[in-house]
Amino acid sequence: MRFVDEFRNPELGHAVADAIAAAVEPGHEYRIMEVCGGHTHVIYKYGLNGLLPDNVKLVHGPGCPVCVLPIGRVDDGIAIAQHPEVILTCFGDMLRVPGSKLTLLEARARGADVRIVYSPLDALRLARENPDREVVFFAIGFETTAPATALTLMRAKAQGLGNFSCMCSHVLIEPPLRALLDDPDVRLDGFVGPGHVAAIVGTDAFEFIPRDYSRPVVVAGFEPLDLLQAIRMLVEQLRDGRHAVENQYARTVPAAGNRRALEAMADVFAVRPEFEWRGLGSIPHSALRLSDAYAELDAEQRFEMPHARVADRKACRCGEVLRGAISPTECRVFGTVCTPERPLGACMVSSEGACAAYYNFGRFECASATSA
Amino acid sequence: MRFRDERVTMAHGAGGKATQALVEDLLVPALANPALAELGDAARIVAGGAQLALSTDSFVVRPLRFPGGSIGELAVNGTVNDLAVSGARPLALSLSMILEEGLEASVLRGEVDAIAAAASAAGVSVVAGDTKVVERGHADGMYLCTAGVGVLDPRAELSPAALRPGDRVLVSGTVGDHGTAIMLARGELGLDAPVRSDTRSLWPAVDALLDAVGPALRCMRDATRGGVASVLNELARASGVAIVVRERDVPVSRAVAGAAEILGIDPLYIANEGKLLAFVAPEAADAALAALRGAPGCADAAEIGEVRAEPAAMVLVATGFGGHRVMDQLSGDPLPRIC
The missing domain is CATH 3.90.650.10 (PurM-like C-terminal domain)
Structure with a gap:
């Protein structure tokens, strides 16, 4: 595949890995957080850890949209789905996220009409095709997916579709990163910036990290070579005592972001005073609701929901995994009680979740390296 | 792996871990017998001097026709292949059809033709069958189930436990x-x-x-x-x-x-x-x-x-x-x- 294979070239990969090894200081540990779950997935899919020097540690960040969704929010979605007139639509990853009693997949087996869509526009189409049903789109994701939700809502409003609404659970990238950087227990030397989020918000949106926290950021693409190159740029900044936002993914990401997408978001959404994050607790100004102009399309106003705050399960340490405080294997239930088949915590659900990525791709990393 | 679910979900039919739990923790213990316990693609049966293989499979694909094939072809080849990879030359199939009320006869005729053509290409005969019709809305047009019998080939010495380092x-x-x-x-x-x-x-x-x-x-x-x-x-x-x-x-x-x-x-x-x-x-x-x-x-x-x-x-x-x-x-x- 053109424009894909070039970024998976193993010879170039080894050359960049050598450059990383040359740039790091032996004996010093480099803790680099890849913020985005998509990056976590790529790291394990291609076994990139095995190509890095031992003293470069990749720490998985909070950028997996389903992982950070709190249990109470899943319960709210299930409550809506259990209305007999409702077709609840969501992305596939949401189906296996555990709520307090059920997952959406289990709710479906009990009669709820839950359908996977690949785009919010598919939900809009379902609403047009089923005028006697209420179609609700369970919107999740960071700034990456929020513009598509915004455009869908603009279209729904223009078409006057009375049977469509949106349960908005979109979240923002900056507040959780600030929460992490303010946490004295979390030591991080630099960040691989989320390329898809940056394509919307721009690289400028990450300037607060070097400015307020003196840490380097390199916004990266999603092919293995992109990630290795970004790590190289980070360790070279650290070697030279610099901390700046650099753009490895310039083929997609402009410094100022996507103005039209940001305008659509500003029109359709408003910032919530606070939002509960799984494992991170309540973070002020960290999520979006529908703006007053779109209140009529807001599922939270159209349906009764429990709105309960449900504590994370005690045995589950997703919160610490999401903060990069522990690696997945340090959680006692990892791979035993909590597996992708029966996830206890959300990090085990999505292939972008650190635990699922580690379970699926990374277990026995050492075994594979020695036997292969 | 335990079968602990309260309800059947789509995962139980997807061929992964949930399916495995259903088969190994529910079906195998309940139906306990050595031929089943091997969990091969086809069961091996020795009767008198005959070394036979038996397999069955059901087909619920949507849409019924798709580029490169149709449910009828799948129903023949699926069971034929379960026998073949078990080292058995496929001999004969049975065919059960569950048809939805209102199915167009032309669709049915098309699938019967597809079954006949696939059976002929695979060198097997369809020698027994059954037909049921269910109410509209219950069978996605048609579901098919085939069972097949084959003769174990004397050249084959196959076992899922036979893999050795270096293979x-x-x-x-x-x-x-x-x-x-x-x-x-x-x-x-x-x-x-x-x-x-x-x-x-x-x-x-x-x-x-x-x-x-x-x-x-x-x-x-x-x-x-x-x-x-x-x-x-x-x-x-x-x-x-x-x-x-x-x-x-x-x-x-x-x-x-x-x-x-x-x-x-x-x-x-x-x-x-x-x-x-x-x-x-x-x-x-x-x-x-x-x-x-x-x-x-x-x-x-x-x-x-x-x-x-x-x-x-x-x-x-x-x-x-x-x-x-x-x-x-x-x-x-x-x-x-x-x-």
Whole structure:
């Protein structure tokens, strides 16, 4: 595949890995957080850890949209789905996220009409095709997916579709990163910036990290070579005592972001005073609701929901995994009680979740390296 | 693995861990018998002097027709292939049809013709059958169930526990074609690509392998639901060995690779309906591959990996980029990632 294979070239990969090894200081540990779950997935899919020097540690960040969704929010979605007139639509990853009693997949087996869509526009189409049903789109994701939700809502409003609404659970990238950087227990030397989020918000949106926290950021693409190159740029900044936002993914990401997408978001959404994050607790100004102009399309106003705050399960340490405080294997239930088949915590659900990525791709990393 | 679920979900039918729990924890203990306990693609039955193989499969595909095939062809080839990879020459099939009230006769006629043509191509006779009709809204047009009987070939000495370190893994052609063709034919993804189902009888390929290397053939499987990954995991566990797949050597058509890339699905997990995996002693690997490539529909056959001693019961992928990862069995349906 053109424009894909070039970024998976193993010879170039080894050359960049050598450059990383040359740039790091032996004996010093480099803790680099890849913020985005998509990056976590790529790291394990291609076994990139095995190509890095031992003293470069990749720490998985909070950028997996389903992982950070709190249990109470899943319960709210299930409550809506259990209305007999409702077709609840969501992305596939949401189906296996555990709520307090059920997952959406289990709710479906009990009669709820839950359908996977690949785009919010598919939900809009379902609403047009089923005028006697209420179609609700369970919107999740960071700034990456929020513009598509915004455009869908603009279209729904223009078409006057009375049977469509949106349960908005979109979240923002900056507040959780600030929460992490303010946490004295979390030591991080630099960040691989989320390329898809940056394509919307721009690289400028990450300037607060070097400015307020003196840490380097390199916004990266999603092919293995992109990630290795970004790590190289980070360790070279650290070697030279610099901390700046650099753009490895310039083929997609402009410094100022996507103005039209940001305008659509500003029109359709408003910032919530606070939002509960799984494992991170309540973070002020960290999520979006529908703006007053779109209140009529807001599922939270159209349906009764429990709105309960449900504590994370005690045995589950997703919160610490999401903060990069522990690696997945340090959680006692990892791979035993909590597996992708029966996830206890959300990090085990999505292939972008650190635990699922580690379970699926990374277990026995050492075994594979020695036997292969 | 325990079957602890309160209700059946789609995951129980997806061929991954939930299916395994249902089979191994519910069905096998309840129906306890040695032929079933082997959990092969077909059961082996010895009666008098006869060495027979018996298999059954049901077909619930939507849409009924898709590029490269239809439910009728699948119903014949699916059961024929379960017999073939068990080392049995397929002899005869039974056919049960569950039809939905209101099904157009032309659709039914088309599928009966497809069944007849596929049976003829596979060299089997459909010798018994049954028809039921259910109320509208209950059967997606039609469900088919076939059972097949075959004669175990004396050249075959196959067992899922027979894999030894050093053995080579062969695949009979490109992977992921059938599952991709179905996903695209459903039209829900808004993608269009020239992908056709690979449904075909695998007996000629099996026959060629047995002829070429006989007892050096350790085991075969057709990589249907759950794809190549599920088969490899099953056999790594059954033999207590590791299997290492070289991602770069796995044949995948350009269109399937492109669709899988967009959907975020690994082709190694996508269903096939006419591809087998063969595990062969190292010294016979070249002869086996040559024989396989000469069989109809197997020109793209390739050696994709090998068996190792450690880490036992695991499947590893040597990625094209130089790293390694674990390739686990599928959990539930492959759900496309969101971003």
